[in-house]
Amino acid sequence: MKLVIVDYGVGNIRSLTNAFEFIGCEVELTRDPERIIAADRLVLPGVGSFPYCMQKLKEYSLDNAIKTYVSQGKPMLGICVGMQMLFDFGEEHGGAKGLGIIPGRVIHFSRYAEEKQLPVPARLPHIEWSAVSWNKNADADAVFASTALDGFYYFVHSFVCVPDKPEHLLATTTYAGIDYCSMAINGRVCGVQFHPEKSGALGLSLLKSFVFN
Numbered sequence: 018m019k020l021v022i023v024d025y026g027v028g029n030i031r032s033l034t035n036a037f038e039f040i041g042c043e044v045e046l047t048r049d050p051e052r053i054i055a056a057d058r059l060v061l062p063g064v065g066s067f068p069y070c071m072q073k074l075k076e077y078s079l080d081n082a083i084k085t086y087v088s089q090g091k092p093m094l095g096i097c098v099g100m101q102m103l104f105d106f107g108e109e110h111g112g113a114k115g116l117g118i119i120p121g122r123v124i125h126f127s128r129y130a131e132e133k134q135l136p137v138p139a140r141l142p143h144i145e146w147s148a149v150s151w152n153k154n155a156d157a158d159a160v161f162a163s164t165a166l167d168g169f170y171y172f173v174h175s176f177v178c179v180p181d182k183p184e185h186l187l188a189t190t191t192y193a194g195i196d197y198c199s200m201a202i203n204g205r206v207c208g209v210q211f212h213p214e215k216s217g218a219l220g221l222s223l224l225k226s227f228v229f230n
Contacts, residue, residue, distance in 0.1 A: 020228060021045045021056035023083070023099075025073045028064035033096070036214035040225045050082035058228055059086055063098025067107035067123060067176070070098050071115065080116060087118055092160050093206045094227050097174060100201065100208025104178055119203045120181040129177045130195055138193035142175035147190050149199050149211065155187045160207040161223070162230035168219045170211035172199075178210065 020037060022030060024046040037044045037060075047053060061083065063070045074080045087093060095103045104115045107123035115123070127137040146169045151157060172190070177197045180186050187207060188200035199210045207227075213220035 018228065019045065019057040021047055021053055022060045022062065023053060023079060024048050025077055025079055027070050027073050028062060030062050033062055033214040036221060036224055040221055040228065042228055048077045048079060050078055053079065053082040054085050056086060057091060059093040061095045061099035063096065063102060065098065067098060067101050067109040068113035070102055071113050083116060087206055090205055092227065095208035097210060097212060100210055101176060101178055103206060103208045109176060118206050119185055119201050119208065121179050123176050123178050126175055126177050129197060133195065135195050142173060143192045144173050147172050147192060149188050149190050151188045152186055155184065155202055157187060159205050160202060160230065161226040166219065166223050166226065170213065170216040170220060172211045174210055
């Protein structure tokens with residue numbers, strides 16, 4: 018099993034690497050497009066702003082490498098901003114195009130609340146442990162060995178992914194009375210808004226399920 022984490026110079030990925038190594042994976046960190054395309058499992062992390070992360074991917078020609086990897090039908094996991102970049106467009110800091118792997122957009126939590134005609138959360142970003150409820154109608158088995166992973170995960174974010182199609186909604190979370198997409202899926206590509214590597218035993222179980230499915 019060749020597990021590759023995309024290393025494009027954004028954020029500290031040591032805790033993510035440690036989590037995968039803890040569950041028995043040999044991890045390769047790389048920004049080499051050929052190594053990314055050849056991976057068996059691919060992980061796209063991300064912290065900070067959507068436009069900056071996309072800029073760094075393009076700087077190393079990793080956006081096209083990721084798309085080529087996905088075209089082979091192999092499993093991929095995007096985490097936090099890594100999930101957001103899977104979508105078509107993110108509005109942060111004036112907006113930027115994403116990878117276009119999952120149809121939809123990424124908008125600020127306050128605007129999402131307004132579109133739903135609900136009160137804007139008094140406290141943003143959303144920083145806390147929150148419950149994740151899987152959509153049992155979604156094809157989670159395409160990426161994960163088990164869908165029995167409902168529970169609490171650790172979140173840090175201000176932007177929300179909005180899939181265009183209901184079949185791409187894998188799981189929801191409620192924050193300040195607002196339901197939103199906390200996991201999205203398209204084929205064998207999945208994104209999670211939370212940080213599984215910081216979510217204790219349940220987060221490790223999710224990573225293990227992704228790797229060994």
